[in-house]
Amino acid sequence: MSGMALPGLQGLAGALRITPGAPPPHGLQSSRQDWAARLGHGVPAASLPGLMASLFNLCSHAHRLCSQLAIGAAAPGLLPPPSDVAERLRRETALEHIRRIGLDWPRLLATGSGEGAAPAAAAALRRCPQPAQDAGDPWPALRDWLQHTLLHMPVADWLAAWRAGGADWLCTWSQRHTGWLPALLRAARTADAGAPLAPDAALRPHTDASSLCMLGATLALKPAFALRPLWNGACAHTGPWSRLSGAADDAPLTPWALLGTRLAELCQLSLDEGGAVLGSGAVATGPRRGLAWVEMARGLLVHQVEVDPASQRVLACRVVAPTEWNFHPHGAVAQRLARLDPDLPPAELARRMHLLLAAFDPCVPFGIERLGTARAPLREAGHA
Numbered sequence: 001m002s003g004m005a006l007p008g009l010q011g012l013a014g015a016l017r018i019t020p021g022a023p024p025p026h027g028l029q030s031s032r033q034d035w036a037a038r039l040g041h042g043v044p045a046a047s048l049p050g051l052m053a054s055l056f057n058l059c060s061h062a063h064r065l066c067s068q069l070a071i072g073a074a075a076p077g078l079l080p081p082p083s084d085v086a087e088r089l090r091r092e093t094a095l096e097h098i099r100r101i102g103l104d105w106p107r108l109l110a111t112g113s114g115e116g117a118a119p120a121a122a123a124a125l126r127r128c129p130q131p132a133q134d135a136g137d138p139w140p141a142l143r144d145w146l147q148h149t150l151l152h153m154p155v156a157d158w159l160a161a162w163r164a165g166g167a168d169w170l171c172t173w174s175q176r177h178t179g180w181l182p183a184l185l186r187a188a189r190t191a192d193a194g195a196p197l198a199p200d201a202a203l204r205p206h207t208d209a210s211s212l213c214m215l216g217a218t219l220a221l222k223p224a225f226a227l228r229p230l231w232n233g234a235c236a237h238t239g240p241w242s243r244l245s246g247a248a249d250d251a252p253l254t255p256w257a258l259l260g261t262r263l264a265e266l267c268q269l270s271l272d273e274g275g276a277v278l279g280s281g282a283v284a285t286g287p288r289r290g291l292a293w294v295e296m297a298r299g300l301l302v303h304q305v306e307v308d309p310a311s312q313r314v315l316a317c318r319v320v321a322p323t324e325w326n327f328h329p330h331g332a333v334a335q336r337l338a339r340l341d342p343d344l345p346p347a348e349l350a351r352r353m354h355l356l357l358a359a360f361d362p363c364v365p366f367g368i369e370r371l372g373t374a375r376a377p378l379r380e381a382g383h384a
Helices: 009-013 035-040 045-055 057-074 085-109 117-126 139-151 155-165 167-176 180-189 209-221 255-271 322-326 332-338 346-360
Strands: 016-018 028-030 280-286 289-296 299-308 313-320 366-369 377-381
Touching (some): 028 332, 035 045, 035 313, 045 057, 045 299, 045 313, 057 085, 057 289, 085 117, 085 180, 085 255, 085 280, 085 289, 085 346, 117 180, 139 155, 139 255, 155 167, 167 180, 167 255, 180 255, 209 280, 209 289, 209 299, 255 346, 299 322, 332 346, 346 366
Antiparallel strands (some): 016 028, 280 289, 289 299, 366 377
């Protein structure tokens, strides 16, 4: 790493350039780079989890945990195994959902009656318990906060109604209640367009060890795969709707309905659901090589590392984050962007694109430009 000039934090994160109406791959252009591979090579294995947490600071907890699990699979006994994996993942994922709902949704979805959402959401966040930081049991206080601040009804009742009615329930609930979150969802629903996601394109290579080993072999042989991943030769989408638990398998999910899956998962996490909401695991994918996966807020995260047991240093590190699946230049978001009419009024075009971004949740800043213009952004927005 000596002599390598590192960019600032913005450069490390990269950015998305979005052009509505442009055919794939021109509608989505990413400046993301494979910093995990470049900076992870040669570092002490004990330092890698902290480095990954710093590189991917928006989801630092998931990257740290996934890196630890991958090292454990590559070199058993080299590092102490992470403790309380399920509870750590549950707490941090719940907190990440709360951040995105409270910080990103008001910025992206507010229009008309929802324009006062940002200060109301900020006030709600200040009153929110912090499940990732509470050494005791934070869940009763979080359920109380959800009931009285976001849902306006008991958490279990809201979740049961979602499971029974899906997007229809979300519509009914948002029209029935006042408050900044129902108002945001009411406003965003009119920007919903396009067919539901294809269920068979949901990303689930972690269903069995053989699929994970295939993924690991591809990562080892094709380094560029980490930034342009395909599964079974096709693009895939990932998020709370694609969990191994299959909670949303039967629901027709348009972008607006995807917002409901995020809110529903927050409810599930607060209720515990027997610890079956989120999955994680690791497998040896070759000599001195281990692959780990965790289901985190934005979707499926994968780390693969190769470790030299003699020097205890990292020989190779590959990371595939949810953003690379969902914002693949030929993927689900790109296909929807291509179908947008670039001649829509700017405000309406922005509403439709911002709904897509809130639904699929990139972890990088984005810029929006009109088709046929040269770097003339309609609006520039960084990720909170």
